[in-house]
Amino acid sequence: MNTNKLQSFAAESRTSLMKAVRARIDAALEPNSLAQFDSPRAYRELTEEIRRNGGGEQGRAKTVERHAYRWFNRIIALRYMDANEFTGMHVVSGEELDNPNALPAVLSAAKRGEFEDEVFGGVGAKTKVLPTIQALLDGGKPSNDPQGDTYGLLLRSYCDYWHRFLPFMFDDAGAADEILMPADLLAKDSVLRKAVEVMSVADCVGESDEGNVEIIGWLYQFYIAERKTQVMAGFKKSKKAGADEIPAATQLFTPDWIVRYLVQNTVGRLWTQNHPESQLHNTWEYYIDPVGEDAGKILKIDSPEDLTVCDPACGSGHMLAYAFDLLYSIYDEAGYSANEIPGLILEHNLFGMEIDERAANLAAFALTMKARGKYRRFFRKGRQVQPNVQRITPEYFADDEVTELNDLYHVTFDTDTWNTYQNADTYGSLIQPPAELVSLLPLAGAVEYSETEGGQAQLSLISDQLRDRANLVLTQTRYLSRQYAAVVANPPYMGSGNMGNELKKFVTDHYKDGKVDLFAAFMLRNLQLIQPNALLGMITMQSWMFLSSFEGLRKSLLANNAIETMAHLGSGAFDSIGGEVVSTTAFTIRSYRINTTGIYIRLVEGKTETEKIQLFEKALISMKRED
Incomplete structure (x- = not known):
């Protein structure tokens, strides 16, 4: 290509x-x-x-x-x-x-x-x-x-x-x-x-x-490149990022080999741990064999449907698209019908969130194309399943609308609760939905069909549009309040100096140990999105490993979680943006403190993507020989 x-x-x-x-x-x-x-x-x-x-x-x-x-x-x-x-x-x-x-x-x-x-x-x-x-x-x-x-x-x-x-x-x-x-x-x-x-x-x-579908992701990154250049130039003139600037400033297409490393060592790892008879790991080129794990402390995965995978800032869906491929092989090995697998994956396994409307649309398209590529009758009536990709959308309710909603749901929520997503186009999946909204999830989409006494009369007073907006709030709450078996992500990178006042305050108030950069806030948020003993895979800036400003983040992370693998990339991992612009590290973390040493692979000597891949593959071969 x-x-x-x-x-x-x-x-x-x-x-x-x-x-x-x-x-x-x-x-x-x-x-x-x-x-x-x-x-x-x-x-x-x-x-x-x-x-x-x-x-x-x-x-x-x-x-x-x-x-x-x-x-x-x-x-x-x-x-x-x-x-x-x-x-x-x-x-x-x-x-x-x-x-x-x-x-x-x-x-x-x-x-x-x-x-x-x-x-x-x-x-x-x-x-x-x-x-x-x-x-x-x-x-x-x-x-x-x-x-x-x-x-x-x-x-x-x-x-x-x-x-x-x-x-x-x-x-x-x-x-x-x-x-x-x-x-x-x-x-x-x-x-x-x-x-x-x-x-x-x-x-x-x-x-x-x-x-x-990788071609679609590349086209999106290249389409917004001019806008990204404009935003970055604004940063140099002390302009700050708001909702209009964040998508262009933070979108970065992840190299395919890094995607494979992260997905294979999270989603693949969970399946292999629970099903040691599986031989699929022998086909995963960047899979790292675990060492010294306590089998009693792994997340229980009985069937492929249990492997829920989330990318909370999914961009054009590269992570989820490869997760589809890996999950398909898992379903296939487990004996599922080839005609059923694509729909099952979209329904049960893959979940994406994104603030950029265009990127969210492309992610949904990529997953649907994956399904259609595997099953030629996917678009037939009764066969298609819509992908679980949710654009996190801002929503604001005026005081009189809050009163109507409280009457409709028989609650007494304050205005701030209903307006949790007022600035969603800025905060995105960093939003932690309040327990009050979570309590309404069983009613999402159902309250409009209420047959209770007086229900129809009450509903007739409330506009369809208001009910739709309330259902959108609850749909977003469903995505953001659940926990997943695995989270894989290349989160937004943005230092606090480039954040607008609203975003900077929000990150400081909710993610104090990650306030220095958006990627650090997402590290903390992603750990909330995974189940106990589940796995998180990310590629981020390497700065959190060394700088004193991230000391609180390091202590918090290591006190409650365990780094299982890490590929320290350094500069040059993203050929598409000149490489030297960012210095990064990719890693997988288990949400449980294990007294074992993780596996760390140093790739900083590689100057390009190709050189880093070669060093990584060489290290994997060496480890297998030692075993």
């Missing part, structure tokens, strides 16, 4: 799409624009979104950013699915998949009068699109670009179709799509054409022929 090409493509796409969407918005907002008369509902939705985003130039800029990325997401998702033959007719690719000059197969088919029944059959809005498409193609409807307009209708129809299966990737943007679709998608140098060229079939399919 040529990441240099992906980087150029993502950066150019961001610029191109933002320019295209901005042009659409500016044209629509002109006095007496065509959009106001031809698409009044779309126009109203667009102006309302701009108002919600702050109005004026700020509102326009935020709206441009969001919709440009939505189209980038859609195009790369459809290209990935085309390349893997997950679509029927290819939606953005030609009938020759790797030919960037070919018309999209759906357009070629439409010109022949062929349409997929699943997309255009039956009744409803999509059936009304067909006459318009046919009129455009036969000249019955005037157009300056009949082929382009036809493809626009086709693309929107397929986005609506895939919304049923992938609502996180093909979200319902409403009527605004009518006026915000980028123009000239069929042009030679368009984002769509370049996606076909850069995202080759070989790169999308991967060596296993089951899909290579």
Whole structure:
């Protein structure tokens, strides 16, 4: 996979799409624009979104950013699915998949009068699109670009179709799509054409022929790179990070070999400890054989469903995607049906949390593509399971709404309790839900169906929107209050000097020993998210091991937990960002104090990712020989 090409493509796409969407918005907002008369509902939705985003130039800029990325997401998702033959007719690719000059197969088919029944059959809005498409193609409807307009209708129809299966990737943007679709998608140098060229079939399919979702993660990191540069430049001018800056400032795609090391020595370790007859560990290239463990102090894992895995800052889902692969092999070895395994993994095993809407969508997409790659009928009715990836979303209730909610749930919670997630886009999964909200979890999603005396009358006084917002609060509480068998994470890195006042105060108040850097606060939070005797795997800055400012963290960590393995990476572990920018260490920790010495592997002498991998593999071979 040529990441240099992906980087150029993502950066150019961001610029191109933002320019295209901005042009659409500016044209629509002109006095007496065509959009106001031809698409009044779309126009109203667009102006309302701009108002919600702050109005004026700020509102326009935020709206441009969001919709440009939505189209980038859609195009790369459809290209990935085309390349893997997950679509029927290819939606953005030609009938020759790797030919960037070919018309999209759906357009070629439409010109022949062929349409997929699943997309255009039956009744409803999509059936009304067909006459318009046919009129455009036969000249019955005037157009300056009949082929382009036809493809626009086709693309929107397929986005609506895939919304049923992938609502996180093909979200319902409403009527605004009518006026915000980028123009000239069929042009030679368009984002769509370049996606076909850069995202080759070989790169999308991967060596296993089951899909290579890693390409999606790289594209996301490269897409936000310009924004990250802007935020980092702001830090040098003493600007501080708030909700708008944190995602770009802290996203960092984890190298695949580090992901494998962390997952194999947490999820894999738990399975091997509980099932010593398993031979799977012999296939895990970065698995470190344990030494001197007390079998009585391990977390009991009876079945694969017990291996719950969480990434509390999951980004585009790299950790969870590899955990899917490892869990699939565990289910397979345990004798489960191949058709059932993908759904079981998504339902029972994998849990992701993220504050960045775009990254959360990509993580959910990656896991669904993993499932579809293993089971070709995954999208059939009754087969699909939606992934457990939750965007931690801010929610605020006014005093009168708090009164209504207390009446609905028969409680007397104060405003602060209901507004636990008021700043969720800043604090994310560092939030520790109060016991009061946790006590309501059995009622999540059920209270609206209450049949108790007077219940219906009471519910009629409460808006559906308010109930939905309350259910969102409880859903987030469910993710953040439970404990998992394993947590694997590459947490955000941000020193306290770059934190905004709100974030700095929150971290100081709730994670005093980790207040120096966000990654340290996440170390403490992640230990709360695992069960007793469970395992935590992380890659963080190495500073917590040496600096006096982290002394409290070290004492707390070592007093109650045990480091089982560590790969001290030093600088150069992230080739994609120049390596020297961060010095890191990767490690696994058990949430129980064991009087044994962990296994520590020093890799700081390696100057690049490749050299560190070679040193790590050499050390593993040496340890096996000693055994």
